[in-house]
Amino acid sequence: xxxVSQSPSNKVTEKGKDVELRCDPISGHTALYWYRQSxxxxxxxxxxxxxNSAPDKSGLPSDRFSAERTGGSVSTLTIQRTxxxxxxxxxxxxxxxxxxxxxxxxxxxxxxxx
Amino acid sequence: GQxxxxxxxxxxxxxxxxxxxxxYQTSGFNGLFWYQQHAGEAPTFLSYNVLDxxxxxxxxxxxxxxxxxxxxxxxxxxxxxxxxSYLCAVPLSGNTPLVFGKGTRLSVIA
Numbered sequence: 001x002x003x004v005s006q007s008p009s010n011k012v013t014e015k016g017k018d019v020e021l022r023c024d025p026i027s028g029h030t031a032l033y034w035y036r037q038s039x040x041x042x043x044x045x046x047x048x049x050x051x052n053s054a055p056d057k058s059g060l061p062s063d064r065f066s067a068e069r070t071g072g073s074v075s076t077l078t079i080q081r082t083x084x085x086x087x088x089x090x091x092x093x094x095x096x097x098x099x100x101x102x103x104x105x106x107x108x109x110x111x112x113x114x
Numbered sequence: 115g116q117x118x119x120x121x122x123x124x125x126x127x128x129x130x131x132x133x134x135x136x137x138y139q140t141s142g143f144n145g146l147f148w149y150q151q152h153a154g155e156a157p158t159f160l161s162y163n164v165l166d167x168x169x170x171x172x173x174x175x176x177x178x179x180x181x182x183x184x185x186x187x188x189x190x191x192x193x194x195x196x197x198x199s200y201l202c203a204v205p206l207s208g209n210t211p212l213v214f215g216k217g218t219r220l221s222v223i224a
Contacts, residue, residue, distance in 0.1 A: 035214075042215060
């Protein structure tokens with residue numbers, strides 16, 4: 001696609017529910033990243049994929065968070081049993097590869113957990 | 115990113131010049147990035163420095179000193195639309211994902 005696409009753009013959910021966030025990277029980009037940004041805060045790194053592989057999952061805040069990427073393209077970030085502290089903007093980015101390539105960001109998913 | 119420091123807020127006047135500093139610590143160096151983020155929007159790429167010195171791109175320039183772990187973003191002829199957060203980012207080591215500073219919120223006033 002022309003840019004990184006994320007869906008939904010907004011998600012309101014109740015505490016305890018599961019949510020799934022989707023990211024469609026730029027075609028041909030092998031690296032994909034998930035970040036989260038709380039109101040007025042910096043970007044917190046969550047996880048990245050090189051192809052379909054996620055070499056480092058240590059950035060995920062808890063075991064309620066998981067992510068997968070299939071076909072070297074679309075990625076989904078799943079949050080189980082959501083908590084209020086999960087409320088944030090979840091940003092996805094992609095790059096050609098990881099060697100000094102700039103990141104292209106999607107518009108993000110605003111998650112609100114009530 | 116506790117390994118990246120930049121000022122939280124800055125204010126400057128329209129038409130003026132402003133310098134936003136960033137200091138960082140990494141075990142291996144693979145470049146430093148600056149991103150701009152307007153309120154409610156995604157970050158967009160501004161510059162990338164991998165060698166020491168000044169890189170100029172229109173009204174924006176970015177400087178890097180690897181020996182000092184220091185960079186700055188220089189914005190000239192400030193416009194109101196430059197009001198945004200400016201994020202400094204580095205990979206912590208080698209080919210790892212970018213770690214971002216907390217950002218500097220710049221307000222341009224008339």
